[in-house]
Amino acid sequence: MMNARRVTSQDVADAAGVSRTTVSLVLNKVQGAKIREETRQRVIAAARELGYVPDAAARALVSRRAQIIGLVLTRRPDQVTSDGFLTQLLDGLLGVIKQSGLRLLIEIVDPEHQKEAYLELIRAKHIDGVILSGPRYDDDALRTLEEEAFPVVLLGQLPDTNHYSVDINNRVASRIAVEHLLGLGHKEIACITNADLSYTAATERLIGYQEALEAAGLSLNDELVGYGDFSPESGYAAMMELLGRDVRFTAAFIASDEVALGAQAAIRECGLRVPDDIALVGFDDLPLSRYMDPPLTTISVPAVQLARQASTLLIKLLKGEKFYERHVVLKSPLHVRESCGAKLSN
């Protein structure tokens, strides 16, 4: 059976013997409208009978609402390939967005070439609001959106803007992670970033590392810093490079569990052991981290919660509710497992 012509509200109106207005009033449950119960039922029955579903485009055109939320990711597609943080965000986002009858559109923008490309998505009114994960310092589109007061919630933070944000305190969390290693007696602590430093979170985490060292009277040694890029591969490569350098370290703070996974393998392949030879602290507390060997001590980022709160906030914004708590900060405690071992004896 081929699908006949689309069924429109006119068809429903005809079938129920009323006007399109009445159909609209009934189906949208408009408050003020007084419809006789009997008519209401007839309309509903006709709509169900005909399998009527309002046309999204027509509705969007007239209501000026697409009923779609955009999740903007500023990276290359290949950088999401092994992103265990993203799937957690999707869990949280999809749950609440669906609950509200909205939908989620994923937009990925290459920060190298077209980092402001998502503005077009907004200009075209394709989406009603944006959740942006992993803001970068060089994102001028975000500043533009602030001027226009377009509904945006950041998963992360961007200095010098006043966007709504839901995040953890990356800097403090990193300090705590590194202080844990310091507390165990480590003096030579390497660091591998979670991403390149144009991402605000990457910079903040690196600063936290530095602050912890300085607070302990140590200073940052560039030779002990490696750079990750979201993936285990990047962690593997960075750790291999660190191990190949002429510097000694007994511990490493790796600002992403995904990256830590690769780093740990590199350590293993060099014939060294975690935590005996090198103690490890990660960041994110991904589902997989508890299953690493040894289980990874890491900063526990409540990713699903962050996503839930961000989307809940955005939805309120879309409804016109004003919020005065612009920056929500969730707790991110250290989750101690076995990758750090015991206190050093010497």
Add this chain to the structure above:
Amino acid sequence: MMNARRVTSQDVADAAGVSRTTVSLVLNKVQGAKIREETRQRVIAAARELGYVPDAAARALVSRRAQIIGLVLTRRPDQVTSDGFLTQLLDGLLGVIKQSGLRLLIEIVDPEHQKEAYLELIRAKHIDGVILSGPRYDDDALRTLEEEAFPVVLLGQLPDTNHYSVDINNRVASRIAVEHLLGLGHKEIACITNADLSYTAATERLIGYQEALEAAGLSLNDELVGYGDFSPESGYAAMMELLGRDVRFTAAFIASDEVALGAQAAIRECGLRVPDDIALVGFDDLPLSRYMDPPLTTISVPAVQLARQASTLLIKLLKGEKFYERHVVLKSPLHVRESCGAKLSN
């Protein structure tokens, strides 16, 4: 600066001193239309000047194309939390979809309660086509869509339908995985599924396991079968249960690397070693699998490629191109690493 009224094609027309028709003709690069070069330039300049972006809803309404592709996932949000396969799909999908000027909408439908809910998305013309990952036997919506000839590409397969599909041969791949273990001398081989058996891939993989056993003159022992549910946790729990049962096994085929990650940890926590006490073969070859300890031998599923081909195919379908190769099957070779050890001596 607050945003003024949206700029419409009328504004551009006025600014360029032409009609809306001309603006549309120029901006959409309509082939047949003969526009004087001078006029063309003036229109383009005006559009750029005013920052004109066509309204998505208006365009969708008249063109009957939303320019959006839907990715349908039939599971609960919490089942995507640690799905390393999904991120690979996103990599492939986002890359080619963006290339074509389309967008990706993610729809998740709880198979328990509303497994046909995504039909509404289609009826509302919210999306132009569907990519469905992980079809289930009980998905009646898919059968309906087939009757309507709505553009659908399956990442996976659904028997008794003729939907376009891009997939691997799950059954044969599983046989190969298990035959690898048999070839190493293992006789008692456990199995943990990747998901519950309503997912066609899960059933196929289990059948492959069974076929391999039977071909080797062994028979399936229900006591040796556990059930996973996408996550490492489920693999951990399933393996713990198997180890607690009164059955012996020297190897296990785990039909998902994500699940295998948890299973491997369970083995370790029971004081056993991989591969010495239990050899392991996984399925998927996720980016993380190479970094497990020991690196996991697994079936290499070209997830990014599957996604690329599926979306490329769907886009062709949307353009009206007909394809006669309805079922694309990609290779999924066994990737041997260290989780199986050497041939058993006894």
Add this chain to the structure above:
DNA sequence: TTGTATGCGTTATCAT
């Protein structure tokens, strides 16, 4: 309580 008329911003069909 229900119907009529109008507008949303585009594209497409005709004229000119």
Add this chain to the structure above:
DNA sequence: ATGATAACGCATACAA
């Protein structure tokens, strides 16, 4: 080569 004008399907102010 360009411009009027009519859909597209819905929601809503206003009439009845």
